[in-house]
Amino acid sequence: MHAALPPIDRAALFDRLAAGEGGTTVVTSSRRLAQHLLASHDALQAARGARAWESADILPWRAFVDRFTDDARHSDFAAGLPMPLSTAQEQVLWEDCVRASQGSALMSVPAAADAALAAWSLAHAWRLAAGLARSAMHDDARAFVEWSLRYERLTRERNQTDRARLPDVIAPLLGHEALRKPVHVVLAGFELMTPQQAEFFERLRALGVVFESLAPRETEAHPLRVSFAGEDEELAAAAQWARERIESGATRVGIIIPALARSRRRVERIFMRAMDPGRSVATARSILPFNISLGRPLTEWPACHDALAWLRLAGRDVTFEDASGLVRSPFIAGAEGEHAVRAELDAAVRRRAGARISLDALVRLIDGEGLPRAPQLCERLHRLAEFRRSDLFARRGAAEWARALDAALGVLGFPGERTLDSVEHQVVAKWHDALGELASLERVCGRMGYGDACERLARICARTLFQPETPDVPVQVVGLLEAAGLEFDHLWVTGLTDEAWPMAPAPDPFIPLALQRAAGIPHADAEAGLALDVRITASWGSAASEVVFSHARINGESESDVSPLVAGVPEVDVASLGLDPQPGYVATLHALGGVECIADRCGPPVDAAQRRGGTRLFRDQAACPFRAFARHRLRVQALERPQPGLDAAARGTLLHEMMRNVWNSLEEKGRLEVAGADLQPLLGTCADEAIASQRRRHHDALSGRFAALERERLVATTLEWLAVERARPPFRVVATEEKRELEFGGIGVRVSLDRLDALDGGGSAIIDYKSGAAAVSAWLGPRPDEPQLPMYALGSGEDVRAVAFARLKRGEMQFCGLATAEGLLPKVRTIESNKSRNAVDYRDWPDLVARWRDELEKLGREFARGEAWVRPKYGAQTCAQCEQQPFCRVAEKRPQSLDIVPAIGNAADE
Amino acid sequence: MNDRAVADAGERERALDPRLSFIVQAPAGSGKTELLIQRYLVLLATVDKPEEIAAITFTRKAASEMRKRVFDAIAFARAAPRPPAPHAARTWDLARAVIARDAAKGWRLQEGRSRLRVQTIDALCASLARQMPVLSTFGAQPRVVEDARALHAEAARLTIAALEDPGDPNAADIEAFLRHVDNDALEAEALLARMLEKRDQWLRALGGAPDRARLQAVLAALPAEAASRARPLLAAAGATGIPHGDDRAAWIAYAGTFLTADGKWRSRGKLGALATSEPLRHALRMVRLLPGPAYSDAQWEVLRAIAALLIRAAAELKLVFARHGEVDFAEISAGAIRALQGEDGPTDLMLALDYRIRHLLVDEFQDTSYTQLDLLQHLTAGWEPGDGRTLFVVGDPMQSIYRFRQAEVALFLAAQRHGIGGVELEPLRLAANFRSQAGIVDWVNEAFPRVMPAADDLATGSVRYSPSSAMHPSLPASVHVHAFHEDDKAGEAERVVDLARQALAGPAPEGENDPANVAILVRNRTHLEAIVPRLAEAGLRFRAIEIEPLGHRPVVQDLLALTRALTHLADRTAWMSVLRAPWCGLRLDDLHRLATGGPATPWQAMGDAAVLASLSGDGRARVERMRAILEPLIGERRRYALRDGVESAWLALAGPACVEEDTDLADARVYLDFLEDSERAGTLEDIHAFEEGVAALFALPDVHASERLQVMTIHRAKGLEFGTVIVPGLGAGTARDDRDLLLWMQSFGPEAHGEPALLMAAPGPTGAAGDEAYEYIRALDKEKAQHECERLLYVAATRAKSELHLLGCVGIEPGSGAPRPARGSLLHTLWPAVGGQFAGALARTPPAVPTAAQSRNESDILRRLPASFAIAALPAVAWGGPKPRADEPAVPEFSWVGETARRVGTVVHGWLQRIADDALQGWTAARVRSLGTAIRNQLAAQGVAIAEIDVAAERVQRALTATLEDPRGRWLLGPHPRARNEYRITAIVDGAPRMLVVDRHFVDAEGRAWIVDYKTSMHEGGELESFLDREQSRYREQIERYAHAVLPGQNARLGLYFPLLRGWREWEITTEEFDT
């Protein structure tokens, strides 16, 4: 139909519209084209000096149909008209239909419903619906036929209709005089007219409406072609080009980006940086002169994202990281005033939380003792938890849920105390629309649970594409399909590689391909697609007076060629487009350089009043002075990552507790022999006590069946260990977990010792439990790795005959240490008989003890002095588990950051 | 290509027969891509549609290269005359045939390039699944993520968390499993997650639930298998007393006379020559490890629980996939296979795809996996010999090095023997080598038969060597070994640098313009630790391909710290790092005051007057600058994309001025792009997961280095060639290997045609002795890994065109004083071929001089920008755009009551417009009453809740009736000259055109022009008049704006009509004149 219509050119059309006589309606294929024409018309009016004029009647196809529908709804036969379903309602019905025949066999029923809805629209637009049942030969097509039969029946019974069928509902009514018809219709952008549209227009023409079609502009540009190494360079050049064109006065610049949906964010950023290289996104308020045609799902806008996340937390447990994000969200009450303290609270709670967390658990945690207080947050969360119990359960209708969800967020003070900016304002309005849509589902589905309601709301939001309103700007960035019919002063089409253009066919999987091909659906097969793409390519040539095509030669790992459809366009150098290459802000700054180097290896000495610490301080000082300075002077700690179950440290602590309990009851080896095989009850009690003592910190991991399993582990491990103890000569446990105050190099240390045994032959042994690796070498040489046993040996005041780690690793249990004589502890030998590389330096036990003291004194003095050298003892190995890497800047100090073990000796201690 | 007679010309020609199916073994340098292209061209000339040929490549890059080469060949044949060289002429002829076919069939190939279906197996699976959404059971195509570890971990976590649910059917299994791993839930989760990554293997094996009898049958058959492997080797070695049957105990005892418990030869002296055969030692070791013929109940219980748990975890994973709308590659393949299984045969597939796949070409078949094989079998189901459909697979089992990606070389060997599915494949073997000079080819021919096993063996993944014949003549320099004493990494590194330097300085090879390029290839990145710094010190710039982790780059660490600081005020490490980084460079004493001076978070301290006063003057200035830059970003958090925020801060802080190399800027971009991809809604949902993601990225190669010197792993070098290849680190041992939760093996009996039998085993409990069956499979796996090492060496050696250098450190055996390579090192594998040379070289190498490792004595240096650093801003775009609106809108008002009122208003407006259009003609209260259903439908369509619809409809009708009954209403809606309803007018408002809609405009009997708006406001209680006054002032500006637009320069009467209140307000203004 379209081709046969008398053409009218833009100027004539605008003149006619400007005359203000009415009676002419311009119908466009897309909303964007309608906006574009309207803006062009209005610009022309304004340019002619008008201050106000009767609005031009330009509207897209959908709105055109809706206008007739609205008339019908005010007519005498309004009562009998079928009710149109909203998209959200349609989706719910399709989900029902898919579920009814496919059950739970499909991974994602909602996704299938969306695809079915798309196929349904296609089938109606292209008049394939009738032939479907007959020609569905393969399983997928048959499945779709089954779903659509059900859907059709459901909607018929309820006298409902949908978007896809609305034109067919209205077309027969067009003759009725209640449906007011324009005198003239000018069609724009209908190069690809569906049979459904054609029939609709045909019907209007039969009723006397005069049709014309907007002619493409005559001017033939001479397109040029450029290529770039990569996509980023390509986009940056297009953006720079657009900037220069508008700076020299252009008012309509078009950029077509085929893969816009995939690269939207990148495109937006590159254009922003081209238009305002040094822009600070937090302070800049100026309006940038480009607009990107595609919205992003509402769920990706922070306010909506957080609102949904809050609702999820009010339902069931979520990951700790999700909860953490919510605690720090700016979209609830008190988020500004308590910003810092909430962050601190989060950091503290991380040490106690599991990997997943429920609302109640979160409330319990933030109420915990000794944590930073965020009163507003506490209060709101308590109220939410109460509200949850009183209002967020049972099965209800969608409208009821919509109100309850809204109220739940109200309890939190959503959307927060910060004044909304204009984008947030629009997002919140959209959010309310989404709640309204959820409410409207009551017309298509029955009662549902809370989780289901939240899911449906989330889906509505995910399907809502939102884009903040912008004023009319000169640069339009559009995708391939939105570009139809648009005209510009300058047009640049990017991404024209041989892979992207012509487009690969993308037939609908639910409609038999033969049908699609016969109907001429574009992109159903390669041949039809090619023909269409050739046409589109040609239309770009006349869409502006300057036209540029481009492609990137490298795409990820592979190389791309130029699209064969534009290969014939002469390729030119970028420079010949008159682009003035800009170094960009990054390069400009980089060129300035100017870093200076100063010596800075020492912090202030430790205040006399604060010269104390734990054994960990010495361990850190030995490993790396900077680490000790950062951890113990600056209190720099990493954020913890809550893990499922018990981490290694917690498991170690439990075993320590267990051992202490056991020896507090047994006291001496003799008792161990006496108790014999029947240690079980005793061990059980000890394990229970150990678990009880840790439950507050690890609530989830030490409750219920997890606790029972842990108890089992503790008992089994202990039993295995006691077999090692049984092999010892008689001994008596003198102290467990005893604390002593010692001092080394001016630093007071509070040493906590796992165990002190009195040996049968006199003297004592110092024992430290280890669940991980343990080796004697950790005490030897300069800067001992594990200084606590030497410390205790020096400070105990006892006649120490042996120091040993008790290795509690299952399957590898043994003592591991040094003694003054052989045989005091199983497998523990004297320093003289130890032939390891480090041990040969030591003459005997007294020498060992004396050198321990030297080393410890040195470490203490270093620390007291404020020494903060970046000197990891074993190089990269030491740094591997250290959270200070970005702070100490060790990476900067290694060439190519591959590791050289620095020689570290006593150089730090003159 | 060389014009020497090509040794395998006959095979190459045969491979182009379009009626037959082949499996081609193509050793390194044999030009297999060329052969694939030719075959593709041959096939193209025979098909009806180009889509009927599906070519499968290993990588996306290979796909695009292959497609390009096909088009290049066609373009060449179109543009150039037939070349004289026979090989090129052959390609030209084939391409001409394609051109003719294209013309005859109207394909327009040149334009529709995507019609050539050359793709990776993943892409093929995705397209199959997309066209069959129901059969693949996805419902609709999900997103495919390359790194799905987070999803696997989530599924594993949820599986274990099910323990808390007492009603869960798997609770007992979870408990058994946790007990098995010593109740280490973290470890349990990691194990499960790792298993989920390779579930495509075990899931197909597990099927529903493991069947004890079936599995034990395999267990019982193991002795026969192991015996059959050992017997010929023993016989060949001249052993006596070999057991006759395959009794397990007898064999174990017999093997025990040769080997110690840990698999070493008992005593060389006694065993003599027998003890030199590595294959025999392996075979006997497997005999010693033979597990008993049945699982114990305890073993079985664990295996059963783990299997049940794995199946559960896989089900949980599907739910996780559904929730995220994302899947991994394995799921897409599985979906494609499900779809193909569900189809009722090839016709259905054709209907779904719109074409029939007639020819399949598969490249790199040696690295195929079971899943891929499955797919091929389904795609070729029902193919008959001679029906015009062909399968063509190409690969080199000697180059199969992707076990860690589930590649299984045995599948190639099996396909050579039995074909694939029902398709018989004729095996072809290429032998010509077009890459390396004869010296290298000859050396490889001589060395590798001694390194690789003498015969193919499916069970152990053994591939025997297949020789090549050189097409290029011999050159003087070819293969060199360089031996170093144990731990002399420095010496080795030094030599690598020398060799590289020499090679780079060498002349261009004959017949080529550029000097040859050089590659340093290593098995493992860590083998470069000593070399890379030496190269840098020597001033050699090189391209390191995927060598250095991105997260090690200082610029990336700084950006990461900035990211963390901006997203979390209490991340102290991040904040301190940001303050210490070169852009701020706070000294330790100032940092100390800031950290300990008062407020808890550094951010608060930075704004605390007392803390600021305690800082040094320079420190204070730096902190204040920092605070000024970050303050808006913190205040406006979540209003910008995080990447943009970080980048803005980085620019404002002059971050780019703080780095030294352009490569750093490129690395920064890689980081920022990754941040952009990872952020959601302006934040990072899981900062730790994000950091793990960063850790998995690699820094970019030096942007200023040429291609001439490259450093990469051997895996990465596959398919590439270099003039000189240097392979250091051959003496280094291997890293530990992970213990999997479940091991399984395929048993390839001689009948291994159908589904191979499968054996499974679980490890022993933590801390206890290993499970026999598990340890057996593990040993077998190790042997497979060992064979892969052989192939890795082959790949490394065959990259070289003219020179190959092998370097390694060798220890000395304490007793004999003989050199002995470390176990597990590549040198150990290569020893049979180069042992003599190495020993000789070692004897000539002086012992390592222990040099004091140099410390880069910069560890007390702080790099930072001077306080005076400043930069002028770059100009923003100049355009006459509007100023942003200053007025910040208030919180949008929303209430459910308000929404309904708004919808009522809309419907009332619609009807009033109709009534006015009819100028009251035919409008009575009775007619309004009859509109009930129509009005309710309208309200419903607007979204009014079912519960409110009656009230709302009643209100609409009341408004209409009231208007009709009100004289003023009748006057308003009645006939008037120049009356317009819903009058749309566009006016310039605040400099931009804006559309205004006037409810009613007319000229009354006195000639006064009216502008009237309807308001459906409601009001309860008294004070109606003052309410109306308030409404009037609320709408005054809006109505007057209408008047200015509609009636410029005139007197205008303005009215507000309130049908529900029977209210009315009117006033008059004189509008402005237009100054046109």
Ligand code: SF4
């Ligand atoms: S990362 Fe290494 S150098 Fe830095 S503080 Fe930690 S241990 Fe020291």
